[in-house]
Amino acid sequence: MSMFELLRRDGLARICKLETPHGILETPALLPVINPRTLTVSPRELYDVFGFKAIITNSYIIRNDEKLRGQALSGGLHELLDYPGVIMTDSGTFQSYMYGEVDVKNEDIVTFQRDIGSDIGTVLDIFTEPEWSMERTSDAVDVTLARTEVAAKLKGDMLLAGVVQGSIFPDLRERCARSLAAIEADVHPIGGVVPLMEQYRFAELVDVIVASKKGLNPARPVHLFGAGHPMVFALAALLGCDMFDSASYAKFARDGRFMFPEGTASLSDMKYISCHCPACHGHTYEEIVAMTPARRAELIARHNLWVSQEEILRIKRAILEGDLWELVERRCRGHPALLDALRKLGDYEEFLELTEPLSRERAVFYTGPETLNRPAIKRYQRRFFERYEYPKTEAMIVFDETSKPYWRHRQQEMQEILSECDSHFFVESILGPVPIELDEMYPIAQSVMPLRGDRDAVEGMKDLMERMSHEHPYAVAVGWDGKQTLDTLMMVCSDEPSFDLDLARVKAVSDYQFGQGAGSILLDGQVELKKSNNTGKIRNVIVDGEHILSMRANDGFFTLRPPGAERLRKGFPAPRLRVMVKDDSVPFNRDGRNVFCTFVQECDPGLRPMDEVLVVNSSDELVAIGRAMLTRDEMLAFQTGMAVKVREGIKK
Ligand code: GUN
Ligand code: ZN
Numbered sequence: 001m002s003m004f005e006l007l008r009r010d011g012l013a014r015i016c017k018l019e020t021p022h023g024i025l026e027t028p029a030l031l032p033v034i035n036p037r038t039l040t041v042s043p044r045e046l047y048d049v050f051g052f053k054a055i056i057t058n059s060y061i062i063r064n065d066e067k068l069r070g071q072a073l074s075g076g077l078h079e080l081l082d083y084p085g086v087i088m089t090d091s092g093t094f095q096s097y098m099y100g101e102v103d104v105k106n107e108d109i110v111t112f113q114r115d116i117g118s119d120i121g122t123v124l125d126i127f128t129e130p131e132w133s134m135e136r137t138s139d140a141v142d143v144t145l146a147r148t149e150v151a152a153k154l155k156g157d158m159l160l161a162g163v164v165q166g167s168i169f170p171d172l173r174e175r176c177a178r179s180l181a182a183i184e185a186d187v188h189p190i191g192g193v194v195p196l197m198e199q200y201r202f203a204e205l206v207d208v209i210v211a212s213k214k215g216l217n218p219a220r221p222v223h224l225f226g227a228g229h230p231m232v233f234a235l236a237a238l239l240g241c242d243m244f245d246s247a248s249y250a251k252f253a254r255d256g257r258f259m260f261p262e263g264t265a266s267l268s269d270m271k272y273i274s275c276h277c278p279a280c281h282g283h284t285y286e287e288i289v290a291m292t293p294a295r296r297a298e299l300i301a302r303h304n305l306w307v308s309q310e311e312i313l314r315i316k317r318a319i320l321e322g323d324l325w326e327l328v329e330r331r332c333r334g335h336p337a338l339l340d341a342l343r344k345l346g347d348y349e350e351f352l353e354l355t356e357p358l359s360r361e362r363a364v365f366y367t368g369p370e371t372l373n374r375p376a377i378k379r380y381q382r383r384f385f386e387r388y389e390y391p392k393t394e395a396m397i398v399f400d401e402t403s404k405p406y407w408r409h410r411q412q413e414m415q416e417i418l419s420e421c422d423s424h425f426f427v428e429s430i431l432g433p434v435p436i437e438l439d440e441m442y443p444i445a446q447s448v449m450p451l452r453g454d455r456d457a458v459e460g461m462k463d464l465m466e467r468m469s470h471e472h473p474y475a476v477a478v479g480w481d482g483k484q485t486l487d488t489l490m491m492v493c494s495d496e497p498s499f500d501l502d503l504a505r506v507k508a509v510s511d512y513q514f515g516q517g518a519g520s521i522l523l524d525g526q527v528e529l530k531k532s533n534n535t536g537k538i539r540n541v542i543v544d545g546e547h548i549l550s551m552r553a554n555d556g557f558f559t560l561r562p563p564g565a566e567r568l569r570k571g572f573p574a575p576r577l578r579v580m581v582k583d584d585s586v587p588f589n590r591d592g593r594n595v596f597c598t599f600v601q602e603c604d605p606g607l608r609p610m611d612e613v614l615v616v617n618s619s620d621e622l623v624a625i626g627r628a629m630l631t632r633d634e635m636l637a638f639q640t641g642m643a644v645k646v647r648e649g650i651k652k
Contacts, residue, residue: 004186004221005641006630009609010319011355011375012213012240018187018221020086020119021157022078023053027221028237028319030312031056031088032305033228033247034081036068040250040301043083050305053085056245059113059121060092060104072116080116088120088161088245089113093191094226097127106147107154114158120187123151125163128172128192130201137167141176145183152184159186161223167192168204170211177215187243188216189223197227202235202341209239210348219637230261230311234331235341237315238324244312249304253297259304261311262334267300277306322360325374329367339370346373353379355631358513358610359442359555366449369456372430376443381432381464385471387516388435391504394495395423395476397485398465401430401449406439407501413480414501420486421493424474424504430457432464437505438512440537441556502529506541506549513557513612514568514577521571522548522564543567560612562650565625569614575604578614579628579635579644586617589624592649594642603632603643613644624649 003019018025034043034057046052062068062080072080077087091109096102106124113121124147126140148162162185166172180188190212196205209224216222221242227233228246236244252259256267258275273285279302280288288296318324332342345352356375364376371377397417402409406427414436417423425436430449438444453461469477476492478485506529507519514522525544532539532553541549541558548564551557560568568577581589585599595615607613607628615624626646628635635643 003640004219004638006634006638007641008320009355009629010322010324010357010360011238011352013237013315013319013324014240014242015316015319016221016242018242020159021117022084022086022119025054025086027242028233028312028315029054029243030233030308031243031245032249033057033245035247035250036062036081037065040253040298041305043081046305047083047085050309052305052309054088055081055083055085056088056090057081058092058095059089059109059116059118060095060102062116063104063109063112076117078117086119088187089116089118089122091122091124093122093125093127093163094194097129106150110151110154110160114154114156118158120159120161121151121155122161122189123148123163125165125191128165128167130168130192130195130204132167134169134172137165137169137172141165141172145176145179148180148183148185155184161185161187161189163189163191163225164212164216165192166208166211168196168208170207173208173211174215177212179215181215181217181220185220187221187223188212189225189243190241191225193224194226197229197232200335200337202232202337203344205232206235206239206341206344206348209236209241210351213240214351217637218631218634219639228308229264230259230308231263231331231334231338233308233311234261234315234318234324234328235338237319238328246308249308250297250301252304253300256296256300258300259307261307261314261331267296275303275307277303277310279303279306322362323365325371325376326365326367329370332370333368342370343373346370349373349375349378353382354608356608358608359446359557361554362446364443364447366430366447369454372457372460377431380443383512384432384438385467387511388438388508389511389516389519390435390473391424391499393422393424393474393499394493395421395478395489396426396472396474397423398426398428398433398477398479400480401427404439404445406434407436410436416486417489418497418499421489422495422497422499423489423493424499428461428465428479430461432461433468435504435508437501437508440505441509441512445556502538503527505538509551509556509558510549515572515606517571518568522567524567558612559647560614560625562622562625562648565614565622569616569620569622574616574620575602576606577604577612578616578620579603579607580616580618580620581623583618586623589615589646590649590651592624592646594646595624595626595644597630597635597638597641597643600635600643603635605632607632615644615646622650
């Protein structure tokens with residue numbers, strides 16, 4: 001079992017470490033394809049100059065070439081290629097797809113890869129083509145699975161790549177992935193997608209990746225076979241692909257095509273060279289056109305590698321900084337077919353929500369109507385309708401969107417209205433109906449929208465307001481129109497004002513963050529709120545003299561204090577909000593040490609990354625409080641890495 005550890009994540013996208021016989025590979029990673037017979041750019045240069053710490057080559061080609069085969073078997077693959085990093089090998093499947101039958105057996109090619117010292121060897125899978133019938137595809141999946149089981153017994157110290165096939169049939173993809181999860185493979189390439197990418201069928205590629213990810217073990221790296229264009233890297237990474245490989249950099253170069261994350265540019269169409277990568281730097285368009293075809297292809301191949309490597313680094317930055325969704329939305333504007341793929345993500349709202357963090361450091365930037373399909377926003381709408389409890393006031397006033405936080409900008413109007421009637425307040429936002437007391441919470445306060453809403457956005461907002469109008473309990477509901485509205489309210493309202501913004505905020509955020517009913521559980525008793533002198537924002541929540549919650553200034557959510565955690569533990573039955581740890585972990589966690597995956601016994605499936613969690617022992621006693629780094633399925637699947645970042649241990 002190879003070690004794969006998740007270090008940082010944003011949704012399904014993740015920065016991980018994969019342990020291989022030739023060192024640790026950090027993902028996401030692009031593996032340039034090396035043709036052992038024609039080295040456009042040498043493996044040594046890829047490692048030393050470009051910084052590619054892994055490459056992929058074809059064991060079938062090596063095996064069929066007497067000289068290469070002998071050298072590989074005697075001195076090893078790394079010596080043959082003069083490459084010190086991680087070498088993955090493919091099996092000949094792609095050759096059989098391109099040129100028909102190959103004369104090699106699964107057992108032989110897997111053994112050969114192992115014997116030449118490949119770090120990651122690939123099964124001889126069957127390339128399932130998009131034109132095939134479901135029946136033919138299903139049979140091919142069965143053969144691939146049987147071969148993978150055989151390969152797992154032969155792999156030795158080599159990591160085994162077990163390929164997900166199943167063409168464009170989501171059920172077959174998921175079935176194949178689920179079966180692979182039960183086999184001792186180490187890496188899971190998603191195969192059979194080259195034709196989809198060549199034909200720009202990116203929306204179908206989304207279906208294929210999602211179906212595969214659903215079935216796979218989350219603690220194994222996923223490789224997207226044949227994904228070599230930097231314009232798809234961000235989208236694929238967002239969906240949880242950890243590795244890519246590309247022969248395109250060299251193929252495109254031979255046709256005079258420059259790759260960019262925004263798309264492809266042909267030298268024949270270009271008038272200027274607008275790139276300053278180390279390959280292009282110092283060369284004019286005229287110089288490049290005047291080069292011999294071989295030199296030109298070399299220059300463009302190097303350009304394509306630099307640009308691809310830069311995009312991988314850009315994606316890593318985005319994962320760490322929390323703006324991968326923005327990057328993907330921008331990249332998907334590089335081609336209408338990619339925009340289709342972006343829109344397709346809207347179909348997978350529920351699946352994407354499972355790994356969506358509670359909040360991010362970066363605000364949501366609106367880049368277009370597709371932004372409204374992001375899981376951060378869909379979750380807001382869903383939790384609002386499922387978890388929010390309306391305050392029992394007589395009236396409700398709906399304000400138009402203003403600057404944020406809303407309460408500050410509507411303070412004067414709210415005071416005026418409250419002096420006349422028992423009202424509560426909403427803002428009609430592009431994100432949906434926002435009760436005034438949720439206005440400091442992610443993503444409401446942490447979102448930046450254009451002032452002029454587009455048609456889709458405005459329509460979506462009206463639909464959500466309409467939905468709320470069927471549910472809310474208020475006797476009177478009106479849009480705010482200044483003095484006029486006040487006059488109307490004075491005529492129809494009779495109850496005494498009862499709305500307390502601060503208390504409502506603590507309750508509404510609690511219900512949203514911890515689940516319906518959490519507010520009542522936490523606030524049962526004498527409530528006292530400590531506010532910041534500078535900002536007027538709530539800092540600490542004290543109930544019956546105990547500090548139970550602290551409100552975070554950055555995302556408007558609560559950090560649990562031990563007495564608050566204890567209230568939730570008593571109020572919600574297990575496994576709600578809990579990570580149950582094994583006995584040998586308990587003393588460490590009581591001491592304030594983090595919870596590691598191998599020590600997780602059970603976990604609430606409702607927990608999301610960055611959620612506050614109660615760490616409990618097998619008798620459901622509180623041993624620590626902290627933040628979930630992973631989902632339940634991930635905590636139980638990973639063999640290493642942090643599951644809960646503990647903030648405070650609880651001594652016996
Ligand atoms: N290279 C590109 N696609 C594939 C695939 O489906 N299987 C294998 N083994 N290699 C590939
Ligand atoms: Zn360049």
